[in-house]
Amino acid sequence: MNEMPNLEQASDMTASKISAKKVQVYYGATHAIIDVDIEIQPRSVTAFIGPSGCGKSTFLRTLNRMNDTIDICRVEGSIKIDGEDIYDAKVDPVQLRAKVGMVFQKPNPFPKSIYDNVAYGPRIHGMARNKSQLDDIVVSSLQKAGLWEEVKNRLDEPGTGMSGGQQQRLCIARAIAVSPEVILMDEPCSALDPIATAKVEELIDELRENYTIVIVTHSMQQAARVSQRTAFFHLGILVEEGSTEDIFTNPKDKRTQDYITGRFG
Ligand SMILES: Nc1ncnc2c1ncn2[C@@H]1O[C@H](COP(=O)(O)OP(=O)(O)OP(=O)(O)O)[C@@H](O)[C@H]1O
Numbered sequence: 001m002n003e004m005p006n007l008e009q010a011s012d013m014t015a016s017k018i019s020a021k022k023v024q025v026y027y028g029a030t031h032a033i034i035d036v037d038i039e040i041q042p043r044s045v046t047a048f049i050g051p052s053g054c055g056k057s058t059f060l061r062t063l064n065r066m067n068d069t070i071d072i073c074r075v076e077g078s079i080k081i082d083g084e085d086i087y088d089a090k091v092d093p094v095q096l097r098a099k100v101g102m103v104f105q106k107p108n109p110f111p112k113s114i115y116d117n118v119a120y121g122p123r124i125h126g127m128a129r130n131k132s133q134l135d136d137i138v139v140s141s142l143q144k145a146g147l148w149e150e151v152k153n154r155l156d157e158p159g160t161g162m163s164g165g166q167q168q169r170l171c172i173a174r175a176i177a178v179s180p181e182v183i184l185m186d187e188p189c190s191a192l193d194p195i196a197t198a199k200v201e202e203l204i205d206e207l208r209e210n211y212t213i214v215i216v217t218h219s220m221q222q223a224a225r226v227s228q229r230t231a232f233f234h235l236g237i238l239v240e241e242g243s244t245e246d247i248f249t250n251p252k253d254k255r256t257q258d259y260i261t262g263r264f265g
Helices: 007-014 056-062 093-099 114-124 131-144 164-176 194-207 220-226 244-249 254-260
Strands: 018-027 030-040 045-049 073-081 100-103 182-186 212-216 229-234 237-243
Touching: 018 056, 030 056, 030 237, 045 056, 045 220, 056 182, 056 212, 093 100, 100 164, 114 131, 114 164, 131 164, 164 182, 164 194, 194 212, 194 220, 212 220, 220 244, 229 244, 229 254, 237 244, 237 254, 244 254
Parallel strands: 045 212, 045 229, 100 182, 182 212
Antiparallel strands: 018 030, 018 073, 229 237
16 A cells, blocks of 8 residues: 655655746836746755846846846845745845855856955854864865865965866856755856856856756757746746746747747847
């Protein structure tokens, strides 16, 4: 006889990491994100795709309140991470951005040493009690970002002196150093050559074991390579979200079909 599933476990397995409901984003009078509902699964990669200006980056930035830094931007609706409303007045955006880290299009290491780039967040958040604990965090973050072997003998050199691909992996190490649960990536490979892109894509695939990753990408090939779920945005609307395989082989909406077959965008 089949064993009855443990209901608590079963519901845990399907619980979303991020749950967004009726999200609207306005820049002044411009309604940039319209009524977006999405459930983002833990420990997986979700890709946001769609033509330029459709709102992918805007929606991504709602997930760690990065839009708070834009004066004319207003967000409405509900976004919960692990069931907690991230727009609640008692949520500290600085703590939130440690839990929900971000990697940008252009690698942006600080003008500091490789070591200090990675140690920056742990120092601010008081995560290490002494130098040896800080060293441990720096080493393990660089290891997780697949960069340790390349930089272990030059930790005192400036992060800005590395290749573009190494700089981007340094930015990923910097995000990892504050023990995030979610990593948001806004076109992280668009400034990289194909070899550096392949390395970052491999890294994303490894990181999904431990982190929930959301990536904005212009490249449908990249979405197909790295993600398990794909969300297609068009004119501020989330047209369709599903398993990456379904979105690329069997889209339900004609707009998705037109986009993936290159008819627009
Ligand atoms: N800081 C801002 N101030 C005013 N309007 C903005 C701002 N950022 C984005 N927008 C507008 O919001 C809409 C969505 O832009 P967004 O950058 O989120 O789209 P996107 O899909 O990420 O585009 P791209 O692929 O070109 O980066 C666009 O109409 C854009 O002009």
